[in-house]
Amino acid sequence: MRDVLFVGKKFPWSGLWLVGAPLVHGLGHWFEAHPEALEKFYALSLQKTLMQGLSRATGLVPFSLGEVLFYGHGAAALVLSVFLMKSLLKGGTLRLLYRTAVYLAMVYVVFMLVWGLNYSRQPLAVSLDLKVRPYGPGELYALSEHLLHQANTLRLDQLTDREGVMRTASTRQELFKRTALGYEPLKSSHPIFDGDWGPPKPLLSSGPMLYTGITGIFMPFTGEANVNVRVPDLLLPATALHEKAHQMGIAREDEANYMAYVAAMNHPDSDFQYSGTVLALIHVTNALYRENPAAYHGLREDYSEGLSRDLAAYRAFWKSYEGEVNEGADRINDAYLKSNRQEEGVKSYGRMVDLLLADFLAGDLP
Secondary structure (H helix, E strand, O other): OHHHHHHHHHOOOOHHHHHHHHHHHHHHHHHHHOHHHHHHHHHOOHHHHHHHHHHHHHOOOOOOHHHHHHHHHHHHHHHHHHHHHHHHHHOOHHHHHHHHHHHHHHHHHHHHHHOHHHHHOOOHHHHOOOOOOOOOHHHHHHHHHHHHHHHHHHHOOOEEOOOOOEEOOOOHHHHHHHHHHHOHHHOOOOHHHOOOOOOOEEOOOHHHHHHHOOOEEEEOOOOEEEEOOOOOHHHHHHHHHHHHHHHOOOOOHHHHHHHHHHHHHOOOOHHHHHHHHHHHHHHHHHHHHHHOHHHHHHHHOOOOHHHHHHHHHHHHHHHOOOOHHHHHHHHHHHHHHHHOOOOOHHHHHHHHHHHHHHHHHOOOOO
16 A cells, blocks of 8 residues: 555656557557658657757767667666565565556657657668569569679679778778768668768677677667678678668668668769678578579579678678577567558568568669
């Protein structure tokens, strides 16, 4: 009884967060049925303005504030578990659980209002007027051939290390400064890309993050596009472009991957173009392999020596980081995607192929 009285007296307004959480969740479902309203009143107006200001402000700090916030919450969770054990012995459990529930509800509401409602946006294909439809094996093979030729050609211009493996044309810091150049030509094509956001940032915990398989993280609460700087150079520029797409309100992973390719091909620098093309090539040929293994293996013979060496080095790098931590992180990411209406979970990463095919068949791929 004492706990109940305390809750009601001490936190008269805190219960609003508990009411707000299901309301905001329901708002997301309502916006799914009214995508024009979401674009007009949230994605291309309020949320876009807020995210630009937030990311530019946090961009003044050279390290990731969102990462500090994340690990701070991890430490707080450990402390909370200790207090919970003590409360079970001394009383006050209800009060502690109530406070925790209120805080989690508050975090959810803020997440959804600041950025999370973007998961309810209409498909990017609709926004960009791309005609997505079912495709046949022949069309998939033709796209694979196109991207392979593109990758082989771009590989000729790449710098390499002593092992003959591709490396970027600048330091990580300079690369992050160059990232926005890929989206500059797109600003006039659609309001999604028209604006200025803070540059990508390196993850302080890039080394340990390798064991999770995480190459980049977007931090909605701080507006930061964070990139693991310990990964091989091959897909580093594409990862930076992917995380920047999230900054712009493109929430779905498959669509952010597609935009990484599009922005890469609009970038003036060859290392970005090559990285984005390899990202697209990997996804498309993976789909080709599932559809027609023989066709994939036939195409694989046309990979240039340099491209093959880059891909082999990339696979070898990640091989040493496979394990239970990686699998656990994959399950967590899968649950996160499904909780935000990406029902295919991690499998949704392959859906960028449809967008690439729509562009390719319309004659819009370079």
